[in-house]
Amino acid sequence: MQLARDRTRDLVSRCFVDVLGHRVSAIYAPNVVNTMRGKWKASKEYTPIDTETARLWGEYMSGASMLSSFFKGEERVAMRLHTKKLDGYVESMSVGEVRGYMHEIVDPGATDVFEVNKVLYGATAPYKTVLAASGNATQDWQTFYDLSEQTPTLVKLETTATNDDAVVCCGVTIQEMPNATVPLLDRRDLFDQSVMMDVVQAEGMLAYLSSLFPEVNLTKEHVKRVPVDYYCRCNxxxxxxxxxxxxxxxxxxxxxxxxxxxxxxxxxxxxxxxxxxxxxxxxxxxxxxx
Missing domain, CATH: 3.90.1280.10 (HSP33 redox switch-like)
Structure with a gap:
């Protein structure tokens, strides 16, 4: 019954694998992208968001949501993707609030840019990283961690579309902590070969995370889950x-x-x-x- 309920809920799951020195954030979101599409459906300025564009936004959104889950309170990630054909934005708070869009545009002179701003308590200005955008969300987020965070990190992002074009998102981010006893990159083959979406939908997120760390007995008590919702504080x-x-x-x-x-x-x-x-x-x- 719990698994059936989880299939309909947008959740970020976060845990520390203490014995290895790794921290993990994972997301399963069957609703957020579809809510975003519905919000922008009536726009008179932009064309309706097609399924492939919605899936791309969902993958970038998943990356932003997992990054913000490592923050606290109302600290947030503000991410922008601007290319010759797309203008996208995601804002994600650690409390689970997400807002944003992905619009089709025509800007032949544009430089393809992937920008990530971390808005943190005590900082006088956001920590900004600007990279060349590849248009592949997994690749762009992986490059962000490799060049900006300089912490060994593995990222996997997936989406699928149902028969009625509803978009489902899934993702995982694993980081090596300073006290790691096992290098994270030793796990890359296992990580790359893992089948995320199918396992999460069939057996749940805990089962998928356990498959990545077979030497550790992960239980639901190890995992903190935060609901994710498309929500804007405008009024x-x-x-x-x-x-x-x-x-x-x-x-x-x-x-x-x-x-x-x-x-x-x-x-x-x-x-x-x-x-x-x-x-x-x-x-x-x-x-x-x-």
Whole structure:
């Protein structure tokens, strides 16, 4: 019954394999990508997201979610993929919140870029890494760890599409810790040969992780699981506050037109600001003037 329930839930599973000195993050997400597609389906600016584009976003999202799971609180990863044909974004918090998009574009002069920003407590600015994008999520995330983190790391990302084009994501990231007793790269052949999606769907994530560490008796008590959800913290109040930076003449014009519909660039949520609300912003701006 638990396995059947887990097949329908988006979860990041994290554990430490202490006897080997490795830390692990894994994700199984049958819903997040499809929620993202639904959010952007009504967009008037972008074409509907096709299945292959959605699968690609899901793989990059999985990598970002696993990286952020190593963080704490509301620390987050903000990742961008920009190529001649795609513009993608993922923002993932360690608490399991994810938002973003993947849009088809035409930008023949663009340089293909994969950018990762780590937003951490106590840092005055995000830790930014900019790399040439390959368009392959596993390769790009592996390159990120190899060049930026400089910690031995293995990454595997997979997606599949069901008969109704729903996208399911799966991924695992393993890092060697400073006190490792066994080099992680000694496990590469076992890692590369492992069949992730099939095992996770048939037997569960714990069974797959156990197959990667056959010499260790992993149990569910070793694994911390965090639900993952496509969620954006935008709201109407935040959009109204941004209107205070709009020139009064423009606000008056919008009020005369009966109001304005504002859309979130991260999740496509729409908020209609009425003429009376715009007039109140105008009044408040006037009262705030010295």
């Amino acid at each position: 109407k109040e935040k959009f109204v506050q941004k209107l205070f930076s709009v020139p009064p003449s423009d606000l008056s014009s919008l009020a005369n037109e009966g109001g304005v519909l504002l859309s979130c660039s991260y999740c496509n949520a729409g908020y209609f600001v009425t003429a009376p609300e715009l007039e109140q912003v105008l009044l408040d701006k006037h009262q705030q003037q010295p």
